[in-house]
Amino acid sequence: MADVLNSTAMIAIEDAPAGRKPRRAVSRRNVVVYGLLLLAAFYYILPLYVMIVTSLKGMPEIRLGNIFSPPVEITFEPWVKAWAQACTGLNCDGLSRGFWNSVLITVPSVLVSIVVASVNGYALANWRFKGSDAFFTILIVGAFIPYQVMLYPMVIILRTIGIYGTLTGLIVVHTVFGMPILTLLFRNYFTSLPEELFKAARVDGAGFWGIYFHIMLPMAIPIMVVAMILQVTGIWNDFLFGVVFTKPDYYPMTVQLNNIVNSVQGVKEYNVNMAATILTGAVPLAVYFLSGRYFVRGIAAGAVKG
Amino acid sequence: MSVSAPEGRRSGLTRNIAAKIATLPMILTALVVFLGGTIWTVVYSFTSSKLLPKLAFVGFDQYERLWGTERWIVSVKNLMIYGVCMLILSLVIGFILAALMDQKIRFENTFRTIYLYPFALSFIVTGLVWQWILNPEYGVQNVVRSLGWTSFNFDPLYNQDIVIFGILIAAVWQGTGLIMCIMLAGLRGIDEDIWKAARVDGIPMWKTYVFIVIPMMRPVFITALVLIGSAIVKVYDLVVAQTGGGPGIASEVPAKYVYQNMFYAQNLGQGFAASTMMLIPVIILVVPWAYLEFSGRRRHG
Numbered sequence: 001m002a003d004v005l006n007s008t009a010m011i012a013i014e015d016a017p018a019g020r021k022p023r024r025a026v027s028r029r030n031v032v033v034y035g036l037l038l039l040a041a042f043y044y045i046l047p048l049y050v051m052i053v054t055s056l057k058g059m060p061e062i063r064l065g066n067i068f069s070p071p072v073e074i075t076f077e078p079w080v081k082a083w084a085q086a087c088t089g090l091n092c093d094g095l096s097r098g099f100w101n102s103v104l105i106t107v108p109s110v111l112v113s114i115v116v117a118s119v120n121g122y123a124l125a126n127w128r129f130k131g132s133d134a135f136f137t138i139l140i141v142g143a144f145i146p147y148q149v150m151l152y153p154m155v156i157i158l159r160t161i162g163i164y165g166t167l168t169g170l171i172v173v174h175t176v177f178g179m180p181i182l183t184l185l186f187r188n189y190f191t192s193l194p195e196e197l198f199k200a201a202r203v204d205g206a207g208f209w210g211i212y213f214h215i216m217l218p219m220a221i222p223i224m225v226v227a228m229i230l231q232v233t234g235i236w237n238d239f240l241f242g243v244v245f246t247k248p249d250y251y252p253m254t255v256q257l258n259n260i261v262n263s264v265q266g267v268k269e270y271n272v273n274m275a276a277t278i279l280t281g282a283v284p285l286a287v288y289f290l291s292g293r294y295f296v297r298g299i300a301a302g303a304v305k306g
Numbered sequence: 307m308s309v310s311a312p313e314g315r316r317s318g319l320t321r322n323i324a325a326k327i328a329t330l331p332m333i334l335t336a337l338v339v340f341l342g343g344t345i346w347t348v349v350y351s352f353t354s355s356k357l358l359p360k361l362a363f364v365g366f367d368q369y370e371r372l373w374g375t376e377r378w379i380v381s382v383k384n385l386m387i388y389g390v391c392m393l394i395l396s397l398v399i400g401f402i403l404a405a406l407m408d409q410k411i412r413f414e415n416t417f418r419t420i421y422l423y424p425f426a427l428s429f430i431v432t433g434l435v436w437q438w439i440l441n442p443e444y445g446v447q448n449v450v451r452s453l454g455w456t457s458f459n460f461d462p463l464y465n466q467d468i469v470i471f472g473i474l475i476a477a478v479w480q481g482t483g484l485i486m487c488i489m490l491a492g493l494r495g496i497d498e499d500i501w502k503a504a505r506v507d508g509i510p511m512w513k514t515y516v517f518i519v520i521p522m523m524r525p526v527f528i529t530a531l532v533l534i535g536s537a538i539v540k541v542y543d544l545v546v547a548q549t550g551g552g553p554g555i556a557s558e559v560p561a562k563y564v565y566q567n568m569f570y571a572q573n574l575g576q577g578f579a580a581s582t583m584m585l586i587p588v589i590i591l592v593v594p595w596a597y598l599e600f601s602g603r604r605r606h607g
Contacts, residue, residue: 033409040403041420044479047435048423054438066449067439120332127325135329135336137597142340144536144592148564148581152359152574153343176335183332208324237428239543244569254430258547261434270438281431288426289419296422296487 055079055275062270078269082276087266088259089248095276098256102236102283104167105252109174110231114224117179121186122216126198127208136183143180151244158245165247173241178234182227185298189223190216226298229291233284253280344585351578359574368579378580381558384470388477388559389538395478396534397527400485405515407486408493418490422483429480433547436476437463463549466556473548473557480544481537485530492526493519528595535591539584560584 050067055078057071065072084094091097124136142150154173155164163169193216201211242252251259257280261273288295326333354364372378403421407414424432439445442461450458462472496519504514520527542561549557560580568577 029409033406033411036402037406037411037417040399041417044420044424044483047432047439047479050439051435062444066452067441067444068449116331119328123325123329127322129322129325132325132329135333138336138341139332141592142336142344144532144588145340145344146536146540146561146581146584146588148540148561148568148577149347149585150339150343151564151581152568152577153346154339156359157339157343175331176339179332179335208328233426237430239428239430239546240565244565254428254543257434258430261437262547262550270441270444273434274438277431277434281427284426284428285423288423292415292419295426296418 051274051278055082055271055278057271059269059271078271078275079279081269082260082272082279086260086272086276088256088263095253095256095260095279098251098253099279101250101256102253105170105174105242105246105250106232106235108167109171109178109235110228112171113175113178113182113231114227116175117182117227118186118217118220118224119212120179120183121188122190122212123208124183124187125190125193126211126216136187139180139183147177147240151240155244165245165250167246167250170241170245170250173245174231174235174238177241178231181230185223185227185230186220189220193219225291225294229287229295230298232287236283347578348582348585351575351582353575353578355574355578357572357574364575368575369583372576372579372583375576377555377558378560378563380555381560381563384557385538385541385559388470388474388541389535391471391474392477392481392538393531393534395474396482396485397530399478399482400530401489401520403482403486404489404493407490418487421486424480425483427480429543430547432476432480433473433544433549436472436479437548440472440475464553466553469549469553469557473545476548477541477544481534485534488526488530488533489523492523495526496522532592532595536588539588 053070054062054067056074056076057065058073058075058077061072082094083096083099085092086094124132154176158164158169158172163172197215198211201215206214236252237254238252239254239258242255246252257276260276350359350361351368352363352365353360354362354367407417411417440447440461440463442448442464447458447460450460462468462475500518500522501514504518509518540561541559542565545551545557545559545562551558551562561584564577564581564584566577567573567580
């Protein structure tokens with residue numbers, strides 16, 4: 001929307017008499033601008049291209065050729081192998097196991113963390129109580145503390161409750177560590193809603209949960225989408241928590257991928273490795289390409305991820 | 307301050323019980339995990355804990371050992387080189403890309419999509435792709451050599467002296483898109499009149515950027531700085547995937563040292579001491595910022 005305004009303003013600038021003699025350098029400037037943009041684009045696209053190209057070649061072709069050349073003979077065998085036969089330690093059932101583990105981890109973690117954070121954000125925006133801002137500040141500062149500092153205490157907590165090494169434990173971990181950014185997101189969103197809405201509901205006698213379910217939740221759909229995108233990519237891409245808080249049977253896809261590619265035994269099959277790498281990146285990439293503007297919005301809303 | 311207090315304070319207290327119960331997960335997370343966990347780790351870093359945490363205080367022994375361990379020294383050095391380079395490169399590349407994108411170009415969305423997609427990928431994927439591209443036998447080195455330049459050497463991942471820069475290439479690839487996005491948002495927030503005025507005064511474009519626009523974007527730069535900074539300290543998965551800390555211990559980083567001691571070497575005290583050290587730069591960087599940004603006043607946006 002601002003683009004339209006900007007471009008008209010820009011035309012006005014171009015037409016205005018500048019201090020110097022009229023320049024015809026517009027095209028030269030464009031060459032520089034687009035040249036640099038394309039150069040950068042090349043650097044960013046290259047790895048994706050190399051990944052895809054490598055995964056479609058056979059091993060003999062990889063040994064002979066160069067990694068940038070397109071495949072002479074396209075084969076999907078590496079993909080099949082990566083999905084169903086690649087070995088991690090003694091298990092040779094491929095990445096599919098890690099994929100399903102990641103699904104099993106991501107879906108509940110995303111749902112639980114969003115539910116918890118949306119309630120937090122709602123309470124912080126509309127039902128502030130003594131100390132609520134202090135808790136929130138601790139939460140936000142906590143988001144920047146290196147996870148390594150809280151790793152072991154978290155292990156102890158989960159062990160005490162008896163869910164260390166289980167899927168439930170990992171869901172709790174993702175909910176806890178995703179809470180700062182999500183709470184911030186929801187708090188800012190609910191704060192931006194008109195206050196009259198809340199007041200009117202109060203006058204009508206609605207309580208905490210009544211307002212949440214009947215008014216706030218339906219209005220929070222856009223921010224829910226943003227939160228979901230953040231969480232799906234964040235949790236799917238997690239490596240550290242997967243290693244620390246689960247047993248090998250539950251290892252998420254990222255951990256399994258790393259184990260497959262960086263295993264020391266056996267002949268290195270680069271095409272299988274790259275197919276496996278694409279498969280692991282496919283879910284967040286799909287989310288990214290499908291969500292477009294929402295992804296950018298999620299980042300702009302307060303990118304405390306990482 | 308209660309947003310809605312038409313009924314006075316007393317009833318407000320009972321009414322807010324629902325809110326208090328509802329935010330119990332947040333309160334517990336803030337107090338028990340974040341605050342409690344951090345204090346716990348700091349306290350136990352002064353103990354001789356080995357396989358299990360135990361409260362046998364030994365003063366600064368763990369820290370003395372830590373700073374006498376070569377692996378840790380290398381880790382810290384690496385983090386510093388990586389950190390400084392990453393900070394400068396992210397800010398510079400991020401800003402230049404944003405400035406280019408702000409020139410009323412065509413295909414803006416396409417370019418943005420291209421620059422930002424690596425940010426959606428995990429560090430594991432990032433590390434593995436770049437491990438492959440930088441593979442001396444098949445990757446860039448081999449390709450350049452096969453073009454005729456047979457003495458061409460480019461094997462950062464197998465050369466102890468420059469391995470950290472090999473990791474840097476991958477990290478920049480993954481992270482600059484985000485900074486570009488933040489910077490672009492900042493540039494779009496700058497009043498068009500500023501540009502007009504600069505134009506009228508005949509100030510060249512680069513000067514307008516350096517002396518007018520960048521100073522105006524200070525909050526954006528601070529946000530970017532905090533984001534990059536806290537990500538730098540945490541760097542872990544990327545190293546694990548790309549080099550595993552090798553060759554030798556040449557690309558070790560503090561986060562890896564912590565993990566190694568806590569979960570492999572069963573040397574908890576060392577792990578706690580190392581993670582406490584990681585905490586210090588973050589506190590110096592983040593606490594003043596968070597105080598300014600969040601205490602009391604609301605964020606606009």
